[in-house]
Amino acid sequence: MILEPQKRISEKALTVWKVSALIKVAISWVVAAVVIFFLHRFDVPLWIIVLLLLIELLFTYISVALFPSLRWRRWRYDVREEEIELQEGIFIVKRTLIPMIRVQHVDTIQGPILRKYQLASVIVNTAATAHEIPALEEKEAEELRRFISNLARVADEDV
Known part of the structure; x- marks a missing residue:
């Protein structure tokens, strides 16, 4: 049995991803x-317009309701002394x-x-x-950045 990483990102990631999806969907609705x-x-048949509306509704549901929860369930990570393991993906x-020896530097990023x-x-x-580990609590992200940075420094000294 293959063990997958155990740590999860914040549950607030669901809200962030839904808000981001709503912005994209709003643009899609305007288009x-x-x-x-x-x-x-141009007097195109009504069924084409209805089909376009149905596609937009389906896109909205998938983008806002379905994908964020599926994405959050899959996203996991682990940081070990020798390596960082990430797992992501929906389908x-x-x-x-x-490998920790390959890490050059670690950043935190925070958009609006x-x-x-x-x-x-x-x-x-x-x-x-x-490689990105998304949507961690601010304090956890800062601690993780420092922890990985320290482990990478130790790995470089071992070379």
Whole structure:
């Protein structure tokens, strides 16, 4: 049996992801309204307009209600002395191991929506890429950033 990472991100991530999805959906509805206006002006059959509205409704439900909860259930992480393990994904579950020796620096990031809910994300940078642990409580994110930074420093000294 394969053990998956045990630590979860904050439950407030659900709210943050739903708010972000609502912003995207609002933009999508504005675009759909413009398209419907022009479809109506050019006497396109009503069934096409209804189909577009149904697609928008489905997109809204999936983006706001379904995906955030599925995403939150899958998102897990663990930080060990030798490595950081991340697990994410809705349909395709991606598990990533980041050797501590590869960590170059660690950042915290906090946009306006995360700030409103007192959350921050931790970004672990390696030479190849950056890995994000999203939506942690501010204090937890700061402690995790310092902890990973200290472990990475020790790993560098071992080389």
